[in-house]
Amino acid sequence: MSRINLELPGLSLKNPIMPASGCFGFGREYAQLYDLSKLGAIMIKATTLETRAGNPTPRVAETAAGMLNAIGLQNPGLEKVMNEELKFLEGYDVPIIANVAGTEVSDYVEVARQISTAPNVKALELNISCPNVKCGGIQFGTDPATAQELTAAVKAVSSVPVYVKLSPNVTNVVDIAKAVEAGGADGITMINTLVGMRLHEKTGKPVIANGTGGLSGPAVKPVAIRMVYDVYKAVEIPIIGMGGITNAQDVIDFMSAGASAVAVGTANFVDHFVCPNIIDALPAKLDELGVSHISEIIGRSHR
Amino acid sequence: MIQSERMTVVRQAKIAHNIFELVLQGELVQDMTPGQFVHVKVSDTLEPLLRRPISIADVNKQDSQFTMIYRAEGRGTEVLSLAATGQKVDVLGPLGHGFPVEAVPTGGTALLVGGGIGVPPLHELSKQLNARGVRTIHVLGFQSENVTFYEEEFSKLGDTYYVTVDGTKGTKGFVTTLLDELKPEFDAFYCCGPLPMLKAMENAYPEKEGYLSFEERMGCGIGACFACVCQTTDQVEKDYVKVCSDGPVFPKGVVQL
Numbered sequence: 001m002s003r004i005n006l007e008l009p010g011l012s013l014k015n016p017i018m019p020a021s022g023c024f025g026f027g028r029e030y031a032q033l034y035d036l037s038k039l040g041a042i043m044i045k046a047t048t049l050e051t052r053a054g055n056p057t058p059r060v061a062e063t064a065a066g067m068l069n070a071i072g073l074q075n076p077g078l079e080k081v082m083n084e085e086l087k088f089l090e091g092y093d094v095p096i097i098a099n100v101a102g103t104e105v106s107d108y109v110e111v112a113r114q115i116s117t118a119p120n121v122k123a124l125e126l127n128i129s130c131p132n133v134k135c136g137g138i139q140f141g142t143d144p145a146t147a148q149e150l151t152a153a154v155k156a157v158s159s160v161p162v163y164v165k166l167s168p169n170v171t172n173v174v175d176i177a178k179a180v181e182a183g184g185a186d187g188i189t190m191i192n193t194l195v196g197m198r199l200h201e202k203t204g205k206p207v208i209a210n211g212t213g214g215l216s217g218p219a220v221k222p223v224a225i226r227m228v229y230d231v232y233k234a235v236e237i238p239i240i241g242m243g244g245i246t247n248a249q250d251v252i253d254f255m256s257a258g259a260s261a262v263a264v265g266t267a268n269f270v271d272h273f274v275c276p277n278i279i280d281a282l283p284a285k286l287d288e289l290g291v292s293h294i295s296e297i298i299g300r301s302h303r
Numbered sequence: 304m305i306q307s308e309r310m311t312v313v314r315q316a317k318i319a320h321n322i323f324e325l326v327l328q329g330e331l332v333q334d335m336t337p338g339q340f341v342h343v344k345v346s347d348t349l350e351p352l353l354r355r356p357i358s359i360a361d362v363n364k365q366d367s368q369f370t371m372i373y374r375a376e377g378r379g380t381e382v383l384s385l386a387a388t389g390q391k392v393d394v395l396g397p398l399g400h401g402f403p404v405e406a407v408p409t410g411g412t413a414l415l416v417g418g419g420i421g422v423p424p425l426h427e428l429s430k431q432l433n434a435r436g437v438r439t440i441h442v443l444g445f446q447s448e449n450v451t452f453y454e455e456e457f458s459k460l461g462d463t464y465y466v467t468v469d470g471t472k473g474t475k476g477f478v479t480t481l482l483d484e485l486k487p488e489f490d491a492f493y494c495c496g497p498l499p500m501l502k503a504m505e506n507a508y509p510e511k512e513g514y515l516s517f518e519e520r521m522g523c524g525i526g527a528c529f530a531c532v533c534q535t536t537d538q539v540e541k542d543y544v545k546v547c548s549d550g551p552v553f554p555k556g557v558v559q560l
Binding site: 057074 | 520521524526527530
């Protein structure tokens with residue numbers, strides 16, 4: 001019997017490890033490296049109604065124990081994602097969490113309505129926290145009333161449970177978490193990247209063409225842990241935690257703070273096999289902690 | 304096939320100002336073609352975090368060894384320059400699509416033009432072109448004499464010309480300055496260097512077949528993160544390409560310069 005399987009709204013997870021949206025494309029590239037069926041779930045790249053070209057390059061810059069990115073939600077658009085990318089992923093025994101983005105409420109609603117009907121999409125992740133696009137994204141996720149309204153609108157049309165991805169770029173993340181719960185969210189994913197900037201050593205100008213980018217990687221982990229810890233106390237719905245996870249201990253930390261599962265982002269670029277490696281390392285970690293099932297550690301920092 | 308391997312350092316040497324030659328041994332060498340690159344984790348710690356894309360300068364399949372030549376200009380490459388013989392280096396590769404060596408028929412002539420740290424991949428390309436019976440002409444541009452390298456290696460393979468911005472070695476100016484004088488006869492050109500060089504080559508030889516190798520800041524190196532995209536000239540069929548997985552080498556005219 002598995003010691004690391006978990007049940008979340010819409011999701012039967014073989015294990016709590018999933019690659020985070022934006023860090024794994026639509027799985028095709030990593031499928032050349034290992035069997036995607038090994039993963040708990042896959043959070044696919046943000047999907048918008050129309051094709052998005054994204055931001056100018058350079059789009060990434062390294063920082064101390066982290067990186068900045070400003071990709072700008074580049075994706076082939078809803079139709080291609082459904083007909084090509086999700087079809088490709090049907091070849092694997094792994095639930096898909098579709099990250100839904102848009103410019104207007106009506107975009108989110110339309111993408112959610114359609115993509116939630118795909119047979120392998122078991123949950124949606126509502127992207128109200130991307131810091132790298134001018135319209136859509138973060139402005140939906142920084143005002144509690146707007147976040148609640150959008151969640152309710154998407155929830156009304158979705159055929160699968162809806163998770164909302166929260167931004168750390170707010171004064172009080174708990175207010176937003178409560179708002180999306182009130183809007184009917186089935187779960188929360190957190191955190192998205194922190195808005196940051198790196199200047200070029202010689203020119204003094206921002207390295208990233210967009211000026212600012214979203215900071216991710218081990219550097220943001222303490223911020224993410226604190227936010228998961230605070231939100232866990234304030235809401236009843238489950239949290240999928242993310243932010244700087246690179247190994248099994250990081251997973252234990254997030255789950256101790258209150259996450260029911262986790263997503264791995266930037267680490268996929270550093271060790272392309274990090275997700276299967278963590279999955280393999282988890283049972284030994286449970287032995288170290290003296291627990292028989294991974295669910296026993298969820299929220300243990302609060303007990 | 305892309306592999307992840309802890310490769311062994313066979314030799315490391317400083318061959319010019321801030322320029323290092325590193326020879327690594329391991330199984331993934333067997334799959335390498337000229338113009339491809341590897342993604343190197345320079346440290347086992349989280350700092351520096353990201354991998355470094357580095358081109359392949361020489362492949363020795365018999366000994367399962369390859370050579371990379373890189374400039375130590377930031378923290379990552381500085382750490383890599385400290386790797387000593389016997390040490391293990393975490394390498395992912397080979398990655399991307401390289402130069403088509405079959406583009407020039409046996410008995411034909413290829414013009415190889417490189418700039419700075421864009422020069423190394425041309426060495427393995429030249430070796431393989433020569434092995435196919437193709438004559439190679441090398442035009443290599445650098446800032447200054449103190450950062451030039453591999454003169455002997457390239458000279459063994461074909462006519463080799465150096466161009467430096469400050470005139471301390473070879474012709475003073477840019478590669479196009481020399482090419483205007485030289486007026487070489489060739490069947491196809493291959494170019495790896497800074498964007499202005501790629502653009503100049505594309506403009507200089509509109510009638511010729513040509514292949515350009517691009518560089519862009521990368522995240523994953525395998526095509527998943529969309530960090531290194533370039534706009535294409537054909538905005539109908541495909542509006543962008545990824546340097547890491549669709550490239551780094553593209554036929555002339557594909558990428559918007």
